[in-house]
Amino acid sequence: xxxxxxxxxxxxxxxxxxxxxxxxxxxxxxxxxxxxxxxxxxxxxxxxxxxxxxxxxxxxxxxxxxxxxxxxxxxxxxxxxxxxxxxxxxxxxxxxxxxxxxxxxxxxxxxxxxxxxxxxxxxxxxxxxxxxxxxxxxxxxxxxxxxxxxxxxxxxxxxxxxxxxxxxxxxxxxxxxxxxxxxxxxxxxxxxxxxxxxxxxxxxxxxxxxxxxxxxxxxxxxxxxxxxxxxxxxxxxxxxxxxxxxxxxxxxxxxxxxxxxxxxxxxxxxxxxxxxxxxxxxxxxxxxxxxxxxxxxxxxxxxxxxxxxxxxxxxxxxxxxxxxx
Numbered sequence: 001x002x003x004x005x006x007x008x009x010x011x012x013x014x015x016x017x018x019x020x021x022x023x024x025x026x027x028x029x030x031x032x033x034x035x036x037x038x039x040x041x042x043x044x045x046x047x048x049x050x051x052x053x054x055x056x057x058x059x060x061x062x063x064x065x066x067x068x069x070x071x072x073x074x075x076x077x078x079x080x081x082x083x084x085x086x087x088x089x090x091x092x093x094x095x096x097x098x099x100x101x102x103x104x105x106x107x108x109x110x111x112x113x114x115x116x117x118x119x120x121x122x123x124x125x126x127x128x129x130x131x132x133x134x135x136x137x138x139x140x141x142x143x144x145x146x147x148x149x150x151x152x153x154x155x156x157x158x159x160x161x162x163x164x165x166x167x168x169x170x171x172x173x174x175x176x177x178x179x180x181x182x183x184x185x186x187x188x189x190x191x192x193x194x195x196x197x198x199x200x201x202x203x204x205x206x207x208x209x210x211x212x213x214x215x216x217x218x219x220x221x222x223x224x225x226x227x228x229x230x231x232x233x234x235x236x237x238x239x240x241x242x243x244x245x246x247x248x249x250x251x252x253x254x255x256x257x258x259x260x261x262x263x264x265x266x267x268x269x270x271x272x273x274x275x276x277x278x279x280x281x282x283x284x285x286x287x288x289x290x291x292x293x294x295x296x297x298x299x300x301x302x303x304x305x306x307x308x309x310x311x312x313x314x315x316x317x318x319x320x321x322x323x324x325x
Contacts, residue, residue, distance in 0.1 A: 043078025043090035056254025113228030
């Protein structure tokens with residue numbers, strides 16, 4: 001073989017070997033594409049509590065963990081869709097998860113949702129009444145009609161807890177079910193005496209002249225406590241534990257980001273709720289903490305059991321998924 005032909009053949013062979021080993025720089029058109037993201041379907045009620053995850057998706061936290069969040073509106077809390085596998089996970093109040101498990105549904109909390117502020121008179125759920133109603137504290141609700149968004153749910157439990165803690169008899173309060181917007185209208189029309197409200201309707205009630213007369217979470221604990229969570233089914237965790245480890249990591253990082261950036265949370269709210277920027281700027285935000293405190297789960301369990309919403313106390317280690325931490 002002629003020398004110049006040998007040199008060309010040898011150079012071409014070396015180049016091919018290097019290219020196959022990935023040791024030669026390639027042009028942009030030959031660069032490896034980014035790893036494909038795994039889409040996680042979620043069921044959310046459009047409330048301030050879930051803003052942390054919308055924000056986390058927007059700033060790239062889910063992508064960092066190999067995920068793409070697809071949020072779906074789940075008006076019923078998402079339990080049926082999670083059990084069927086339609087949603088990978090969903091958000092709801094802590095007591096709702098405990099009630100579902102109490103009925104035999106194998107749900108697991110995979111991450112914290114939101115927590116109360118721990119500040120009386122400035123919390124995410126408060127009881128509101130008119131200044132001329134004569135209602136000054138929760139005990140005064142005896143014999144009164146009080147609206148909650150769902151009978152036998154979180155807000156009714158909180159209303160009862162507040163009345164009892166104030167020395168009243170919860171059984172003497174007439175609770176009726178009204179949607180939040182309807183509840184404020186009924187209060188303004190004098191059709192109800194008080195409402196157990198959640199943000200942003202608590203801020204709206206204050207603006208309409210109905211100040212808070214009790215902060216129910218303080219009836220259960222004087223400090224911030226976990227009030228909601230993200231959950232899935234035991235079957236889904238067993239089928240794909242690695243996915244839920246990544247998901248938990250993405251949720252926790254999103255919560256930490258939201259807690260440090262409340263202004264970004266407020267800017268996020270009008271994007272997935274019907275709130276205007278002015279309302280979003282004024283409402284009370286929850287705490288976005290990553291811990292799932294045993295005392296919070298057990299407190300809700302005891303309170304729910306006391307008021308007949310749970311048939312038996314929940315066991316923390318059965319409710320919360322802790323594997324892989």
